[in-house]
Amino acid sequence: MDTRPSGSTNKQDSGSPSQVSSTSTDGKLPSVQQILPSLLGIHNWTLGSMMQHSAGAHNPNHNASRNAATQFLLANQALQGLQAQQIFQMPSSNGAAPQLVSMPVGTSGQASMLLNSSQISALASLHTKSSSHNPQNSGMALVNQLQMQQLLNNGLSSTQILSALNNQLLANAVAQSNLQLAVCQQQNNNVANNCQSAIRRVGKVSSLVDSSSKSSVNVSVKQEDDDGDSDGSGARSENEAEAADREAADHEDDRSSDRGPTIAQLTHPSVIKSTKAVNYAQAIKSSYVSSTRKSASSPTSSSSPVNAPSSSADGRHNKHEKSVICSARSAAVVDGIDLEEIREFAKRFKIRRLSLGLTQTQVGQALSATEGPSYSQSAICRFEKLDITPRSAQKIKPVLEKWMREAEERYENGGQNLAEFVGCEPNKKRKRRTSFTPQALEVLNAHFEKNTHPSGAEVTSLADELAYDREVVRVWFCNRR
DNA sequence: ATGCATGAGGA
DNA sequence: CCTCATGCATT
Numbered sequence: 001m002d003t004r005p006s007g008s009t010n011k012q013d014s015g016s017p018s019q020v021s022s023t024s025t026d027g028k029l030p031s032v033q034q035i036l037p038s039l040l041g042i043h044n045w046t047l048g049s050m051m052q053h054s055a056g057a058h059n060p061n062h063n064a065s066r067n068a069a070t071q072f073l074l075a076n077q078a079l080q081g082l083q084a085q086q087i088f089q090m091p092s093s094n095g096a097a098p099q100l101v102s103m104p105v106g107t108s109g110q111a112s113m114l115l116n117s118s119q120i121s122a123l124a125s126l127h128t129k130s131s132s133h134n135p136q137n138s139g140m141a142l143v144n145q146l147q148m149q150q151l152l153n154n155g156l157s158s159t160q161i162l163s164a165l166n167n168q169l170l171a172n173a174v175a176q177s178n179l180q181l182a183v184c185q186q187q188n189n190n191v192a193n194n195c196q197s198a199i200r201r202v203g204k205v206s207s208l209v210d211s212s213s214k215s216s217v218n219v220s221v222k223q224e225d226d227d228g229d230s231d232g233s234g235a236r237s238e239n240e241a242e243a244a245d246r247e248a249a250d251h252e253d254d255r256s257s258d259r260g261p262t263i264a265q266l267t268h269p270s271v272i273k274s275t276k277a278v279n280y281a282q283a284i285k286s287s288y289v290s291s292t293r294k295s296a297s298s299p300t301s302s303s304s305p306v307n308a309p310s311s312s313a314d315g316r317h318n319k320h321e322k323s324v325i326c327s328a329r330s331a332a333v334v335d336g337i338d339l340e341e342i343r344e345f346a347k348r349f350k351i352r353r354l355s356l357g358l359t360q361t362q363v364g365q366a367l368s369a370t371e372g373p374s375y376s377q378s379a380i381c382r383f384e385k386l387d388i389t390p391r392s393a394q395k396i397k398p399v400l401e402k403w404m405r406e407a408e409e410r411y412e413n414g415g416q417n418l419a420e421f422v423g424c425e426p427n428k429k430r431k432r433r434t435s436f437t438p439q440a441l442e443v444l445n446a447h448f449e450k451n452t453h454p455s456g457a458e459v460t461s462l463a464d465e466l467a468y469d470r471e472v473v474r475v476w477f478c479n480r481r
Numbered sequence: 482a483t484g485c486a487t488g489a490g491g492a
Numbered sequence: 493c494c495t496c497a498t499g500c501a502t503t
Contacts, residue, residue, distance in 0.1 A: 377482095377500095378500080382498090385482080388498095391497085392498085395497090433501055453494085472486090478496095481494090487497105487499080
């Protein structure tokens, strides 16, 4: 289904293929492609390829033909904990596009990463020489499984996971012989250290290693790929590529939004300290006080005055570190909604989605093709991040649960058409998104801090002063609140 | 991933 | 007009 809504587009073609997990290539540290095989315990595998069957029936122009054929790396099943290695090649004008590589790690985790063609071929050429049987493979896999889960448990974004994984690979390569659990911990620390900088660079603080490793690392992901065949994603790869690119370029500047209290916030009151306090209070206010329902559990129960005091000079700079989502087990229950349960599901869902090699966009499209309510990429993104109110989450959850079950079924049956694109009607044109200038934002924020609910007259004059549509200004306040 | 837009439902 | 839930469009 190639698709891409006609008008769409901003998408510059495969502009930046690489990004990927290529790291130190030569010299000191081994490159990813050098250690990947051992990391995964792959010593015997076969490279197969099959022409991509146009699952969607069309897409003649994918003629990346010769090489664009979907390739599969089939891992030797003899190595426990590892199953089929799949490589979905994304069609593109040139064969240099990066490929999404999904690899099961351990028995219940799965990592996805992008590898460019040279890395792929490097990986491919390795099978000829790699023959050393390391009895400790399973051990390695296990270690990585744990680490992977920790990464996932911390709610990191795809980009973060990729970089973290990358560091993980290096860490493992360096400590290649350690397999004891104790050593495992050590590795975790190494990984943490290695990752920290990367993560920080990306703007998020997060405790990567929860040494106490918490009880529930039960990310029960059942494995169903026995022969790595699956596809259907082959045809959708355009979207895949698109998303991949975006993720690659992903800049997480962490601006954060102050919509209502999100599950992430509710379940982690601890992270909401200092600067965050104000926002949190506001969040509680807007969503609970006003809705009269409010329930005991919310940590800050008391309602804050409508006019957020906000002691800071500039509200915008106060909203930072909101997306810190680390592990926690607080089984909070708000409004009869088990946040913990939702959190668990969101985690599982993300893992499943990735293991199926699907992007949020694809899931959204698939959803819209099925019965019942559907949700957009945005919604899915927010759900996975738990950047939504408990109420919304509870509403979306069953939909995703249902879809996930069906997706698994289809996957097992050959994985055909996991996503079906349904031509959306153009609908009426949406107003072009307004982009406020930094200056305007300064003014707006200044006003917002003084008064979150400006009167009609105030809005008008403000709009006037800034030379923006009154409606635009009004909406800005609504969204800001 | 997230900023702004839209529309429903409620005062 | 507001709040909320969502989505489109853009970063």
